[in-house]
Amino acid sequence: MIRVLIADSNPPSREQLRAHLASDAEMEIVGLARDGQEALQLAHQFRPDVALLAADLSVQDGFQTAEYLAGVGYLPTQSIILSGTNSVDQLRRAMRSGAREHLSLPVNRADLVKTVRxxxxxxxxxxxxxFAQAADxxxxxxxxxxxxxxxxxxxTTLATNLAISLAQETREPTILIDLxxxxxDVGMLLNMAPQRTIAELATLDPSEVDEQLVADCIAQHESGLHVLFSSKTPVALDSITVPCIENVIGHLKQHYRYIVIDVPPILHTTTLYVLAHATTALIVANLFDLTTVNDTRQLLQTIQGKYVAREKISVVLNRVSKQNRLQVSDIESTLGYPVSAQIPNDGMVVPGAVNQGMPFVVxxxxxxVSQSIRQFARSLAGIVNMEKTMMMSADELAGGRKRGFFFGGQAARPEG
Ligand SMILES: Nc1ncnc2c1ncn2[C@@H]1O[C@H](COP(=O)(O)OP(=O)(O)O)[C@@H](O)[C@H]1O
Ligand SMILES: [Mg+2]
Incomplete structure (x- = not known):
């Protein structure tokens, strides 16, 4: 039932509105008000879903009444303004008052019922x-x-270790896509063999690729991280089209809080699409190879402002050590970007983890090197300090894993 309040100072018009709505089985009229003040009293008393407010209500007009109703957070009531004219001025006033709709009088039964519904x-x-998720x-x-x-x-070293760190530090559903x-190389670093892949989805019409087909391609790493591989064997770059990846990411967004994507260093429609739609575009560079510095500068100049907003770009320096020929400040001024994270060089731990098939953060x-990536994950997630994570209730920690098949058995492993 839709509970409706009718407020009109003109008795025949009020009766007409009542008769129109009373003839619809879904409508329940909870009050008939003669002026704006009475409308507010009845709204507080009966908490209608919808209030029909004549613009020229006495005591307090329909616009003021709508404004008041829109401002009272605890009332569920949505207003519809009814006025004798359809002038732009009336529409504007209705809009500014916070009313959801404007109808011109006289209104026929079908239009009235349809608008209220x-x-x-x-x-x-x-x-x-x-909706709550999208708005928060x-x-x-x-x-x-x-x-x-x-x-x-x-x-790839950063992508795998960062994705695992995000999953573990935030305990939120996280997926890594190897694009x-x-x-x-994601499969090698995680010691996983791709089974179903995006390349298979790409052979289908995007309209056929539903949530279940995407879910069928998702693999799970023993750390709790979910993984989506692009292909089992090398395929042409344009095998994965923009509509395909858009569709896949769209489905994943319903279920994951973090989507980390290992993007090839090739400017191509699909990679540019991914960069353009990322919340954060991380660019990995180093301090010991002058050609890398030069290429990174060119990459940034190509994408910034054209594909990716400047604020979304973050430069990460990898393999930082005392032996580096350049200083961090040199690269910051050359690139025109601050460095947001520095990953130390570790010629033992990093290659050792590859041989072992288990990311070093685990x-x-x-x-x-692990601490630097975990710290970076925390800053990307907006976790200021560890206490905050520790203070989360058990329900909050478990929350993300109860919401559907995507997180079936995702482990929330506390890690020291
Ligand atoms: N911080 C580091 N310290 C030492 N070696 C590293 C570090 N980061 C990456 N490497 C090594 O560099 C090589 C390339 O790394 P990888 O992540 O595969 O690069 P990309 O994905 O950019 O091609 C690998 O052998 C990896 O072990
Ligand atoms: Mg790689």
């Missing part, structure tokens, strides 16, 4: 979990793309 249904939609910046998905100007600079359709959590 639409206003009610829109309000119901605002209370669905997906603390709950929206963060898409973190990781790329760089070259191969071999540590993109390398040729020679992706196998060697107390090393400097």
């Amino acid at each position: 639409e206003v009610y249904q829109e309000e119901q939609r605002r209370h669905t979990p997906s 910046p603390k709950k929206t998905t963060k898409v973190i793309s990781i790329t760089g100007a070259k191969g071999g600079i540590g993109k 390398y359709v040729q020679f992706g 196998s060697q959590p107390n090393t400097a």
Whole structure:
């Protein structure tokens, strides 16, 4: 039932509105008000879903009444203004008052019922979990793309270790996508063999790729991280089209808080699409290779402001050591960007973890290289200090894992 309050100072008009709504089985008239003040009293008393307010209500006009109703947080009531004219001025005033709709009088029965129903249904939609999620910046998905100007600079090392750190530090559903359709290394670093892949989804029409098909491609790493591979064997770069990746990411956003994407260092429609739609675009560079510095500068100049907003770009320095020929300040001024994270060079731990098939943030959590990535994950997640995570209730910690098949058995492993 849609509970409606009718407020009109003109008795025949009020009766007409009542008769129109009374003939619809879904409408329940909870009050008939003769002026604006009475409308407010009845609204507080009966908490209607919708208030029909004549613009020229006495004592307090319909616009003022709508404004008041919109301002009272604890009332569910949505207003519809009814006025004798359809002038732009009336529409503007209705809009400014916070009313959801404007109808011109006289109104026929069908239009009135349809408008009341639409206003009610829109309000119901605002209370669905997906709407709440989209409207809450603390709950929206963060898409973190990781790329760089070259191969071999540590993109995949950062992507895998950062994704695991995000999952463990935040206990939120996190997925890593290996977007390398040729020679992706995520499988090797995680010791996992791709089964179903995005390349298979790409052969289907995007309209056929539903949530279940995407879910079928998701693999789970023993750390709790979820993983989506692009291909089993090298395929052409454009095998994964923009509509395909857009569709896949769209489905993932319904279920994951963090989507980390290992993006090949190739400017191509699909990679540019991913960079353009990332919440944060991480660019990996280093301090010891002058060609990398130069290529990174060119990459930044190509993408910034054209594909990616400047504020979304973050430069990460990998393999930082005392032996580096350049200083951090040199690269910051050359690139025109501050460095947001520095990952130390560790010629033992990093290659050792690759041989072992277990990311170092899991196998060697107390090393400097692991600590730097965990710290970076915390800052990306907006976790200021560890106490905050520790203070989360058990329900909050478990929350993300109860919401559907995507997180079936995701482990929330506390890590020291
Ligand atoms: N911080 C580091 N310290 C030492 N070696 C590193 C570090 N980061 C990456 N490496 C090594 O550099 C090589 C390339 O790393 P990788 O992540 O595969 O780069 P990319 O994905 O950019 O091609 C690997 O052998 C890796 O072990
Ligand atoms: Mg790589």
